[in-house]
Amino acid sequence: MPPPMDPTFEDLFSGRCILVNGPVIVGAGPSGLAVGAGLKQQGVPFVILERARCIASLWQNRTYDRLKLHLPKQFCELPYHPFPKDFPEYPTKHQFIDYLESYARKFEINPRFHESVQSAKFDETCGLWRVKTLSNDNSTIEYICRWLVVATGENAEKVVPEFEGLQEFSGNVLHACDYKSGEAYQGKSVLVVGCGNSGMEVSLDLCHHNAIPSMVVRSSVHVLPREIFGKSTFEFAVKLMKWLPIWVVDKTLVAAARLILGNVEKYGLKRPSTGPLQLKNTEGKTPVLDIGALKKIRSGKIKIVPGIKKFSTGKVELVNGEIHEIDSVILATGYCSNVPSWLKENEFFSRDGFPKSPFPNGWKGKSGIYAVGFTRRGLSGASLDAIRVAQDISKKWQKEMVCNKKCKSHF
Template identity: 40%
Template sequence: MKQETIVMIVGAGPAGIATSACLNLLSIPNIVLEREDCYASLWQKKAYDRLKLHLAKNFSQLPHMPFPLSAPTFVPKNMFVQYLKNYVYHFNVDPLYQRSVESAWYDKSAQKWVVTAQNNVSGLVEEYVSEFLVVATGENSEGFIPNVYGLDTFKGLVIHSSEYENGKTFGDKDTLVVGAGNSGMEIAYDLCNWGAQTSVVVRSPIHVLNKELVQLGMYFLKYIRCTIVDKMVLVLSKLLYGDLGRFGIQRPLKGPFLLKKETGRSPVIDVGTISKIKTGDIKVMTSIKDIQGDIIKFTNGQERQFDAIVFATGFKSTVRKWLKEDGGLFNEKGMPKHKSPNHWKGENGLYCVGFASAGLFGISNDAKNIANDIFRIVDGK
């Protein structure tokens, strides 16, 4: 089976469907390939129950479709999934599901991209040919669990945060959450509320803000320099939370929005976790040194017994497993070589969307930029 089109899009998460929607509005033919059996599988199948969008809805909408006025400022998971359903229907986005891309390479003689994919239903290998290739698998393609010495000796439950739904099945188990990003802190809070004896590993300095402070900061960033916004937000954060160093949480030297811009690291948006830490209901631990059975040793010399570990240690890109030519776009880790805003376009018609470490807001900008750039090239031929 061989199909030809103008644009191939690999991945039907929010990045892929947003790009397809923008192309459809410009009447540019495109095909979306998705390895799972649904669009936005990370949201539909691998997001924990209490998850809400961490940014206000006006910073989280996809191109050309705002959230309904009735939607809350911070949209819950189920409402966002419904929004995506409406989006796919409205813009006639029709991915081909259960297609695992095996390779993509640029045919210089034909000046086209050749993509091969395994059809997981029929078992056949399919071939697609296009003028442009959009990598929309994003930064969150595969859950990452770090190598921890002795982890293979741990007899309790070990899961990645993408497998976590809620704390109901954990009961009163001694549970360690590894990772103090937004997912880790919110999962720790959820576990505690379900009655689990919860601890969280905070390995490096983090900024802690609430949703209102993030919303305020993002508003002022439109008009005021980042360094000034950071100073203002940090003053308010200190007034709100006090000195978190007493509880094992240090602040980075750079401000939250500058740090996000330079490294992609987001501030932790507190959902109630900090109050649980202050009361001692959630314990803060240092980095893991090693594991011996159900005993976990930490770098500060502490040793504790645990029944379960939840690794909220992020994801990794899988682009380099199947993209045979990086087109000057990707590094060896499958991430863009260039920083935002120059990260989305490579050579020979290769693009990427959802790799800017800027969430749904970044996805929206990438999708519009890519569709407009392709339209300009096609229209000029």
């Protein structure tokens, strides 16, 4: 088989097929950019496919205006390029977007935008991946490559649960990914469904805009202070993990949270029996890092309510029988992976769209498939996997180039 063509080579067969001399990376978020940067430094060509019109579309298009990074910047920077020194400890979303755009410019990463991957399948006959995309103009392209990097991440699609009567509700309903600001909700009664970081912060933002939020808490949740003894809670936990087993660190975090935040259970926020770090590792449930919502809950400005039984016109009935009149509903119900919808493979990824092998072994599969951004450990976990993936592909690519040169020299 002749060596693959350069990725910039024009489309073959009437614009329907491109042979890629290197990997295809699906997703131009932080994970995909980090892999691209690593490959660029090794001289490995690649193609990044992105369904949106920009890099980091989750950050640019599906986050609220007041968002800041939950962790200190040193735990959120991508490989080979630190944050600017003048950035605050917790950069805003706009600062983070600026950082990612400067990252793409520095490493000359130019994704192919408006290309939505419809399917990716390994062709056993030729030993190559066939990645089919659909563009905005409904044209299709098939990319053929030796390696496939899945970098669409844990939060590719919003999760919208079904609720009885929601179609009959006369007010505004939107997912948290479409929420930008509480400005339009001033004086309105808003039901926020979900009590994770998004639910807490959306409720807090609504308070800042003089709305009247009620937050649905159906299950237990860990609420931790963002800082403990003047240090980031995450940084504090990381340092303890170097010396202590996870269950001891969990008990320490819960004890510190109770000391700093008090007994949150009396406000309707029941703590899980499993510790925050262990719960994150086993079920992917991130603890809430409080930035002010708890104060509003204590004061009654954010009301905690139980699960939903059904909606009706302008009202919601809760599982405890209470009926509340509400103007709007914001679904802070999370996100999920979309990998099962397009990846035609069932050995490496599970049905829920995550690698079957847990961190730190879920970055590499068989037949040249890799995954970045599925560690449930945020940007720091994605960065670790991106470095591994770029190094592994670079070694294989360099070896194949040497073999191709030797083959050519015999003719």
